[in-house]
Amino acid sequence: MSFWFWNGLRRGIQTTRYPKSMELERGVSPGRPVATSFKSSAEAEQAAGQCPVGAIVARDSVADLELGRCVYCQRCHFGARYPLDWKYDYEWAQIFPGAQDFAVLPKPYRKSLHVIVVDAGDCGACLHEVKQLNNPLYNVHRLGIFFTPTPRAADVLLVVGPVSENMRVPLQKTYEAMPDPKRVLAVGACAISGGVFGRSAMSAGGVASILPVDLEIPGDPPPPLAILHGLLVATGRKVPAAGAQVS
Amino acid sequence: MAVIRATDPPAERLDREALIADLQRRFHCDVAATESGTIASIRVTDLSELRPLCRSLFWDAGCGFGGIVVEERPQSWEVRYIFLARFAGWIEVLVSLPLSATTLPSISAEVHAADWHEREVEDLFGLRFEQHPRLGDFILHDQFWGEGLAPFRKRFDISKAHSNGQNNVSWRPLLVVRDPGAFAMPVGPVYEGGIGESVHFMLETVGEDVLRAIPRLFFNFRAVEKIAEGKDVGQALLLAERFAAKSSFAHSLAFCAAVERISGVNVPLRAKQLRVLLSELERLRHHAGVIAGICESTALAVSAAHAAIIEERLLRASCCFTGHRYLFGLNIPGGLRRDFTEQQCQDLLSAVRLAAKQLETLEDRLSFTSSFLDRLEEAGVVAPETARDLNLVGPVGRASGCGHDLRKECPYGLYKQYEFQVPSEKQGDGYARLRVLFQEAYQSGTLVGDLISSLDSGPIHAPCQSRQGFALGWVEAPIGATLHWLRLGESGLVERYRIITPSFNNWLGFHVAVEDFAFQDFPIILATFGLSATECDR
Ligand code: SF4
Numbered sequence: 028m029s030f031w032f033w034n035g036l037r038r039g040i041q042t043t044r045y046p047k048s049m050e051l052e053r054g055v056s057p058g059r060p061v062a063t064s065f066k067s068s069a070e071a072e073q074a075a076g077q078c079p080v081g082a083i084v085a086r087d088s089v090a091d092l093e094l095g096r097c098v099y100c101q102r103c104h105f106g107a108r109y110p111l112d113w114k115y116d117y118e119w120a121q122i123f124p125g126a127q128d129f130a131v132l133p134k135p136y137r138k139s140l141h142v143i144v145v146d147a148g149d150c151g152a153c154l155h156e157v158k159q160l161n162n163p164l165y166n167v168h169r170l171g172i173f174f175t176p177t178p179r180a181a182d183v184l185l186v187v188g189p190v191s192e193n194m195r196v197p198l199q200k201t202y203e204a205m206p207d208p209k210r211v212l213a214v215g216a217c218a219i220s221g222g223v224f225g226r227s228a229m230s231a232g233g234v235a236s237i238l239p240v241d242l243e244i245p246g247d248p249p250p251p252l253a254i255l256h257g258l259l260v261a262t263g264r265k266v267p268a269a270g271a272q273v274s
Numbered sequence: 275m276a277v278i279r280a281t282d283p284p285a286e287r288l289d290r291e292a293l294i295a296d297l298q299r300r301f302h303c304d305v306a307a308t309e310s311g312t313i314a315s316i317r318v319t320d321l322s323e324l325r326p327l328c329r330s331l332f333w334d335a336g337c338g339f340g341g342i343v344v345e346e347r348p349q350s351w352e353v354r355y356i357f358l359a360r361f362a363g364w365i366e367v368l369v370s371l372p373l374s375a376t377t378l379p380s381i382s383a384e385v386h387a388a389d390w391h392e393r394e395v396e397d398l399f400g401l402r403f404e405q406h407p408r409l410g411d412f413i414l415h416d417q418f419w420g421e422g423l424a425p426f427r428k429r430f431d432i433s434k435a436h437s438n439g440q441n442n443v444s445w446r447p448l449l450v451v452r453d454p455g456a457f458a459m460p461v462g463p464v465y466e467g468g469i470g471e472s473v474h475f476m477l478e479t480v481g482e483d484v485l486r487a488i489p490r491l492f493f494n495f496r497a498v499e500k501i502a503e504g505k506d507v508g509q510a511l512l513l514a515e516r517f518a519a520k521s522s523f524a525h526s527l528a529f530c531a532a533v534e535r536i537s538g539v540n541v542p543l544r545a546k547q548l549r550v551l552l553s554e555l556e557r558l559r560h561h562a563g564v565i566a567g568i569c570e571s572t573a574l575a576v577s578a579a580h581a582a583i584i585e586e587r588l589l590r591a592s593c594c595f596t597g598h599r600y601l602f603g604l605n606i607p608g609g610l611r612r613d614f615t616e617q618q619c620q621d622l623l624s625a626v627r628l629a630a631k632q633l634e635t636l637e638d639r640l641s642f643t644s645s646f647l648d649r650l651e652e653a654g655v656v657a658p659e660t661a662r663d664l665n666l667v668g669p670v671g672r673a674s675g676c677g678h679d680l681r682k683e684c685p686y687g688l689y690k691q692y693e694f695q696v697p698s699e700k701q702g703d704g705y706a707r708l709r710v711l712f713q714e715a716y717q718s719g720t721l722v723g724d725l726i727s728s729l730d731s732g733p734i735h736a737p738c739q740s741r742q743g744f745a746l747g748w749v750e751a752p753i754g755a756t757l758h759w760l761r762l763g764e765s766g767l768v769e770r771y772r773i774i775t776p777s778f779n780n781w782l783g784f785h786v787a788v789e790d791f792a793f794q795d796f797p798i799i800l801a802t803f804g805l806s807a808t809e810c811d812r
Contacts, residue, residue, distance in 0.1 A: 030639060031576040041583065054590025057598045079509055100512055101603030105612035145464055146472045148494045151808045152519030152600050155563075158469045159589075162582040176465055191811075193415050193493045194472055197463050223512045228425060228436040229497040248519070250599065 042166045045252055046259055050117075056250040058115040060103055062091045074109035077102050080216075080223065083111070094119065094245040095219040117250050120257035121268045123213065123240040131263030132208055136182055138171040140262055143181035143205070147198050148191030148230060152248035153215035157185060159251040172258055178204035183261055185254070186238070189217040189224045190231035202238050210261045213240045214254060216247040242267070290314055290362040293335050301327050312535070313356075313364040313746060321379055324355075324369060329384035331357050337365065338678050339665045341774035342391040343759045344399055346428050351375060351401070355388070356746070356757065356774075360683050364746065380406040387665035390782045400424035408448075413492045413811075417445035425500060432500045451478040451485050463493045471807040477796065484793050489785050494811035502771040507533055507607060507740045510768045514758065518775065518809035519600045520563070523556045524751035525758070525773070526605040531686060532747030532760040533607040537738050544732040545609035546688045551725040553687075553749070554718040556601055558626065559588040560752035561669075561715040562633065564804035568708055569640075571801035572649045577640060584632050591625035594618070608738030619726045630719035637712045653704035654788045654799030661702065664783040667776045668754025669710045670803055674702035680750040694721055704802040711804070740766035751776055753804060777810035 043050040060083075065071045071085040082096035083103060090111060103111045122129045132140070146154050160167045161174065175181050178201045190198060202211070213234045216222040226232025234240050244257040259265035294305060294314055302320045318324050331337045340356030351371040359365050371378060380403035382389040392403045393412040400422060402409060410421055424430060449458055462474035472493035478486045498517045502510040514529035515522045527549060534541060541549075566581035593599040595618055604611055614622075640646055656666065661674035671678060679696045681689040697713035699706035744761035754776025763769040784803050791799060 031574075031643075034639070035576050035579070052590065054593035054599070057593055079512060098512060098516065099598055099602050101597060101611055105597065105603075143464070144469050146470070146494065146808075148496050149471075149808060150516050150519040150522075151471070151806055152516075152522075154469065154471065155520065156599075159582075159586055161469070162586050163579045164583060164586050174469055178464070188494065189496065191494050191496050193418060193495055194463070196418065197472070197493070201464055223509075223516050224496045224498075224501065227432050227497065227501055228430075228434060229432070229495060229501075247516070247602070248600070 041164055042169065043164060043252070045255070046170075046265060050252060055252055056115060056117040057099060057246075058113045059094055059119065059246070060092055060097060060111040061114045062089055063111045064089050065109065070109060074103065074111065077107055077109060095243055096216060096222075097245065098216050098222055098247045117252040118256045118265070119246060119249060119253045119268050120212075120242050120244045120260045120265075123219075123235065123243045125235055126239070126241050129241050132182060132210060132261055134263075137262045137264060140172045140183060140258065141175045141181050142172060142183045142185060142258065143175055143178050143201065144185045144187065145194070145198050145201050147186055147188040147194040147218070147234070148224070149188030149215070149217065153187035153218070156248045156251050157187065157214065157254055160255060162251075165251050165255065167255060167258070170255075170259075172255075178202075179206065181205050182209055183258065184209065184211045184238075185214050186211065186218050186234045187214045189221045190234055190237055192229045192231070195231060195237060198234075198237060210241045211238050212257050212261065213243045214257070215249055216245065219243045219245060222247065288335065288337070288359040288362045290359045290365065293331075293359060294365070297327060297330065300330070303327065313366050315366050315368050317368045317370070321369065324367070324379050325381050325384055328355055328357075328367060328381045328388075331365065331367070332385045336360065338683075338755075339385055339387045340364070340755070340757050341772075341779075342388060342395060343770075343772045343774075344395050344401065344426075345761065345770045345772075346373070346399070346426075349373065353378065354759070355381065356759075358678065358680075358684060358755075360678070363684060364748075376400070377402045377404050379404050382406060385665075386663055386786075387779065387782065390778065398424065398426035400427065411448075413495055415490075415492070417443075425497060430500075432497055447476050447488075447490070449476075449478070451480075453480065456480045456485075462490075473807045477793070479793065482793055484791055484796060486789055487785055487796060489781060491781060491807055492811045494808045496812065498812045499771050499773060502768050505768050506766060507762070507768070510771060511606070514773075515602055515605070517773070517812050518777075518806055519602075520560055520806055521556065521751040521753065521756070521809065523552050523601040523605065524749045524756060525775075527553065527687075528747040528749040528751075528756050528758040529760065530605045530607045530747070531749065532745045532758050533740060533762075534738060535745035535747065536743040536760065536762055537607070537741050539608050539736050539738045541609050542733045542736055543730050544613075545734045545736075547725055547729055548610055548614070548734065549605070550688050550692065551722055551729075552596070552601060552604060554721045554725070555588075555592060555595075555622070555626070557752045558629065558715050558718040558722070559585060559592060561711045561718070562588055562629065564801070565633070565636070565708065565711055565715075567801045567804065568650070568704075568711075568798070569646075571797040572646050574640075574643065574646050577636060577643070577646070580632070580636055584629050584636070587625065588629050591622055591629075594625075595622045606735065606738075607740070609733070609735035611735075613734045619729065623723060623726045626719050626722045630716055633712060633715055633719075640708075647705060649795070649798055650704035650708060650802065653795050654791060654802060656702040656783070656788070658700060658702060660786075661783070664786055665779065666754075666783045667779050668750075668752070669714060670707060670780050670783070671754065672697060673699045673706040673710045675700045678755060680748055680755050684748065686748060692721060692724060704798060707802040707804075742766070744770075753777060753806065753809070754780065773812055775809045775812065777806045781805055781807075781810050
């Protein structure tokens, strides 16, 4: 069965160079809508009206974005009457608006970070994108990032999904079992704002109503590199997206 | 459970009209008119005949079982048992009860696949099924919820919090195996290398051998069917697309099909072709992902890496083609949101061809790797009669010779016009499931090629006004048949939305069919089933 060995060698290294240099291959990110100027404030209002989840906010003649709410319905994109500009990047992780004095993890965590993922009512997309990080194309082991099934060994908690009522207690228990220092990352629109599921008797409408969230990674789902960016921000190896200063 | 009766389903086309005439002769039932000709409706007038009638449809006539749709109308309960007359369309058995009714006969002793449907109805609507042996503690977990909540009743306001958020620590799971030395090993809901869906298993074991793996699902229950109520079609579409991302295109397509059927819209030809194309692209990507999961579960790292690369490349190709890695935001009632250029199609085609070729190489290599085959062969065997008994759908069913494929048996969209094979195996073990996955992936790749070379030009969208009415939309999702039953009210808002998913169907099959295996085979068996918890939970 040596063909596995030769086959592996022949393919060569396919892993992305990110974060050393930017990954430029098409398709690694669906991009995101960005704030767009329109001719008049009426047009900006119209543009905001296209969004089914209220992610677009009209400020004078500018249609601004609350990316954490965007569910990628493409209604402001393809075939839209008032299309928004799109930007094809992926460094989206930012400090959660409600987070008090976020601080990056201490230095030893830079080269060895253990991550636990909890599926709290996720549709499978965000979870799958997290899983892709273990794929040879991303291979986060090279950066000293490891996924662990046990909360006792975890430094970072990635939560995907709006937190369904049946997952509330398991999520809390997982968080409590993690040693300090620990950081919580809300991955995807559902974990940030409840997404299309919102707040109901069966869904908490986002992680922040259960746990203190430090960073948010917008997107529905955020592509693997956006999640990787979030993990790098947590350890201070990258700066968060929206200019906010990290202490 | 009752004794399994092994009857081979008739492979040939059923005659739906003769079947219904025969039922009318033997039972007290009316043939009700339906709004569209796609479903033949039988109304049962004598409740005591419900069970023999369903039995007759499932076992004697060899129909497939679709699922149960319960609806609370202003004056009555309407319960629909949906069956598929193979190659001849749908049959629904309709039961009306006064709203004051609290019980109805259980059919799951005859049609075993109805078991979980009945438990679900009891949990969500509070309707009890007479003689059902195990009701309660299903979707609403007993450690968090009291009995009698019935959140799907119209009077229940889903927008407010109801749980007290307490953990009832005295709750204990039901143990089936009670022998000296036997114990249950709990696994989950947070487990599996850190990146797994939320499922909990009670592995009942006497040491090394696991006698039963009893799944405890619905950790991801978000009440999608209920929160869709009162929303307009555009908002409900977002839910249909986002409750199970791995087959989001199939689910949004089934939802759109239901809306289009209600509105009587004719989807333009090009949109129909593109929908087939995108469905097959999704199937190919999905199967590549399941294959990667199987390779990973056997700890054959190089093959897992290869399969994962194939999947990621397909995700990227999907993103370049449609603008979204999981095909969100494409389907709209009446057609598609966007069109594609010739160049985009050609780029997609080369990516799909490459993926198919790499999958072939992978399969070839795997078939020469004895350490891999040893772990898959005879792992989690589902005998053909068990598969039929539990009405398994999708690749899992086809690996056990129970090959319902809605693309063939009840064609929707343009599937009648395209040539493709539905692979079928008899062994029903993990390896058979893997072979079926590979074969289906190749067929999908070929179909994508055929479509791209024969795309017509024209519009991709027809205006679709939502109207009052109800309809069924069905699609063969990557893991099997999915049915979306939709009723729109006067103002075009959703009144009842019922989603029957293949995972719901096959999870029931999984734990009943898979018994008595070695502990270390558990992840492998699970991976070969390729089930999605979130799709089951909704
Ligand atoms: S893609 Fe959809 S959800 Fe996102 S901003 Fe545009 S309209 Fe809103």
